[in-house]
Amino acid sequence: MSITDTHTKEGAGLQPEPSPAVGAQLLQLARPWSARLLLIAAAVLGAAVLGLLPSLIVRHVVDHNLTAHRTAGLAPAALLYLAVSAAVAMLTAAYGYLAATVAQRSLAGLRTRLFSHLLHLPTGYHDRTAVGDSISRCTADVEAIDALFSSSVATLLGQTVQLVTVTVTMLVLSPALTVVAAVFMPPVALLTGYLRRRIRDAERDTRRAIGLLNTHLQEDLSGAEVIRAFGRQTTFTNRFRLALTDWLRATNKSTFYNAFYAPGLGLLSAFATALLVWLSSRNAFDTIGVSLGTLTAFILLFAQFITPLINLGDEWQSVQAALAGAERVFSVLALPVDVHAGPAPAISKQAISKQGKDRLDHHGSPADGPALEVDRITFGYTPGAPVLHEVSVAVHPGEHVVVVGRTGAGKTSLLALLAGLYTPWAGHVHVAGCDPRTLDDAARRATLGFVPQTVQLFSGTVQDNLTLGDQTITAERARQAATLAGADRFIRTLPEGYDTVLSVSGRGTGVQLSAGQRQLLALARALVTAPAALLLDEATAVIDGASDAAFRAALHEHVTAAGTAVLTVAHRLATARDADRVVVMAGGRIVEQGTPGELLASGGRFATLIALEDAGWDWQHDLDEP
Numbered sequence: 202m203s204i205t206d207t208h209t210k211e212g213a214g215l216q217p218e219p220s221p222a223v224g225a226q227l228l229q230l231a232r233p234w235s236a237r238l239l240l241i242a243a244a245v246l247g248a249a250v251l252g253l254l255p256s257l258i259v260r261h262v263v264d265h266n267l268t269a270h271r272t273a274g275l276a277p278a279a280l281l282y283l284a285v286s287a288a289v290a291m292l293t294a295a296y297g298y299l300a301a302t303v304a305q306r307s308l309a310g311l312r313t314r315l316f317s318h319l320l321h322l323p324t325g326y327h328d329r330t331a332v333g334d335s336i337s338r339c340t341a342d343v344e345a346i347d348a349l350f351s352s353s354v355a356t357l358l359g360q361t362v363q364l365v366t367v368t369v370t371m372l373v374l375s376p377a378l379t380v381v382a383a384v385f386m387p388p389v390a391l392l393t394g395y396l397r398r399r400i401r402d403a404e405r406d407t408r409r410a411i412g413l414l415n416t417h418l419q420e421d422l423s424g425a426e427v428i429r430a431f432g433r434q435t436t437f438t439n440r441f442r443l444a445l446t447d448w449l450r451a452t453n454k455s456t457f458y459n460a461f462y463a464p465g466l467g468l469l470s471a472f473a474t475a476l477l478v479w480l481s482s483r484n485a486f487d488t489i490g491v492s493l494g495t496l497t498a499f500i501l502l503f504a505q506f507i508t509p510l511i512n513l514g515d516e517w518q519s520v521q522a523a524l525a526g527a528e529r530v531f532s533v534l535a536l537p538v539d540v541h542a543g544p545a546p547a548i549s550k551q552a553i554s555k556q557g558k559d560r561l562d563h564h565g566s567p568a569d570g571p572a573l574e575v576d577r578i579t580f581g582y583t584p585g586a587p588v589l590h591e592v593s594v595a596v597h598p599g600e601h602v603v604v605v606g607r608t609g610a611g612k613t614s615l616l617a618l619l620a621g622l623y624t625p626w627a628g629h630v631h632v633a634g635c636d637p638r639t640l641d642d643a644a645r646r647a648t649l650g651f652v653p654q655t656v657q658l659f660s661g662t663v664q665d666n667l668t669l670g671d672q673t674i675t676a677e678r679a680r681q682a683a684t685l686a687g688a689d690r691f692i693r694t695l696p697e698g699y700d701t702v703l704s705v706s707g708r709g710t711g712v713q714l715s716a717g718q719r720q721l722l723a724l725a726r727a728l729v730t731a732p733a734a735l736l737l738d739e740a741t742a743v744i745d746g747a748s749d750a751a752f753r754a755a756l757h758e759h760v761t762a763a764g765t766a767v768l769t770v771a772h773r774l775a776t777a778r779d780a781d782r783v784v785v786m787a788g789g790r791i792v793e794q795g796t797p798g799e800l801l802a803s804g805g806r807f808a809t810l811i812a813l814e815d816a817g818w819d820w821q822h823d824l825d826e827p
């Protein structure tokens with residue numbers, strides 16, 4: 202895919218189907234605040250009914266005072282006019298404020314729900330969706346709904362009720378005048394329908410374009426180092442500009458159609474008003490008994506009828522932006538989370554923490570059966586393209602098994618399945634006798650320790666990064682794990698030891714760690730709960746040879762000796778030579794399995810890899826074997 206192609210990941214992402222009942226789902230959000238909603242409804246209704254009085258007062262003044270040249274009663278009429286207008290203003294302010302508070306609370310809930318849902322979605326969703334797009338759904342799309350709820354909902358409600366009350370009053374005041382005014386309703390309906398469709402489509406494009414912009418921002422700013430190192434700032438700036446142009450085009454389209462609504466309606470209403478005035482000038486209404494006061498009040502009411510229509514139109518862009526945003530938010534919320542495949546194992550918190558402590562203190566007793574097991578699993582990321590074929594491996598408590606194989610052989614995929622991050626197409630995965638996807642949070646932490654290939658740190662202190670916010674882990678336990686991983690020594694040299702604030706992924710104002718130090722922290726993080734099984738995916742790839750050897754020794758003396766099952770993906774074959782068993786993978790299959798001694802003696806693939814490495818051959822990446 203070209204670097205200048207602005208439709209990179211958006212097109213490739215898992216695009217959820219739009220939900221049909223977006224409006225109903227939006228209403229559901231405000232349900233917990235039904236008492237406030239009732240107050241809002243009462244205030245809206247009150248304001249709309251009171252809002253009719255000024256026109257009727259004017260009618261009374263024209264018919265009883267102005268045309269009759271009577272001044273008596275004008276002062277009370279003026280006072281009443283003022284009082285009613287003040288009451289309308291106060292009610293409008295009240296329902297506007299109440300609607301905004303309901304909006305803020307509902308949307309805070311929605312934002313949290315969406316974030317939590319994203320964290321619970323299957324790993325496959327995140328594999329196929331750009332991070333920037335997910336960020337856009339949590340921020341820009343929710344903000345579009347926020348804008349609607351905070352300000353526009355009050356306007357929409359108020360104006361709709363006003364539209365109804367004014368229409369009824371016009372009908373009561375003079376059905377004949379209402380019929381004349383109604384002549385202009387069909388063109389209004391046509392104009393509204395046409396612009397509504399155009400604005401809705403443009404707003405959908407706008408939301409998508411914002412998602413793409415956020416994708417570029419997230420990707421390019423995270424990769425700023427690479428872009429600079431390769432001198433590609435101009436190309437990437439141009440790519441960003443192209444994405445921005447897409448967004449501008451979409452948003453301009455929406456603004457363009459929106460700009461026509463108010464003037465179009467204004468013109469149509471001017472026609473209707475002119476028609477009423479022209480007909481009255483020809484005494485058309487005298488014959489049916491329409492007084493001058495009634496005509497004046499009717500024209501005022503007609504203006505009151507047009508104003509909400511224009512206001513509703515002005516809000517239409519916000520409504521469509523919010524609906525398009527809501528469509529993207531709810532379509533993600535509709536995606537099923539990674540469901541537990543069976544009942545979670547009944548492991549009590551005390552039992553978990555005791556097992557962990559026993560393992561740390563070397564009192565562990567190896568349980569029966571394998572701690573890690575995959576049984577004839579077949580798996581792939583895309584339908585029809587399996588990357589693992591009928592793979593079976595078992596690691597018993599206290600055993601250290603190392604998986605080796607060339608790049609793309611399927612080693613990481615095997616570990617990801619054992620970590621419960623994906624569902625196998627066929628076969629079974631067991632961790633401590635359970636499907637890893639069924640483990641609840643506490644059981645998972647007690648059972649599995651995982652060090653992925655890429656280390657991810659989070660903003661916070663060293664201690665926060667070791668515990669990941671788990672308050673049950675004591676400082677002492679974190680220190681023990683860091684010592685095992687070989688991280689304690691460098692942590693103590695940091696300005697505030699375990700309380701030192703770290704910068705995330707080497708960026709920010711905190712202390713920057715080296716790649717090796719970050720990897721040691723990731724190792725300590727996996728060990729901190731003294732899990733029953735450890736999955737290490739090239740977990741020592743970037744630390745120096747001495748630290749690697751020290752870690753392997755500690756793993757042997759303190760971790761496997763305490764009954765923990767360890768499955769390591771290793772590129773350094775030295776790691777494999779120390780292992781209890783070696784599994785050699787190629788093309789998604791296990792091609793060899795046995796103790797390092799057995800495999801070396803058999804002169805098979807493992808023995809060849811060892812010979813290649815000893816001869817200085819990069820067997821991992823060179824495509825042609827000698």
Ligand SMILES: Nc1ncnc2c1ncn2[C@@H]1O[C@H](COP(=O)(O)OP(=O)(O)OP(=O)(O)O)[C@@H](O)[C@H]1O
Binds near residue numbers: 608611612
């Ligand atoms: N998230 C993913 N989505 C789609 N395909 C993937 C994904 N992860 C891996 N693959 C594919 O699965 C195959 C096996 O990849 P895997 O990462 O398991 O290999 P590996 O043996 O761990 O390689 P390496 O030694 O380079 O880490 C590769 O062909 C890869 O392209």
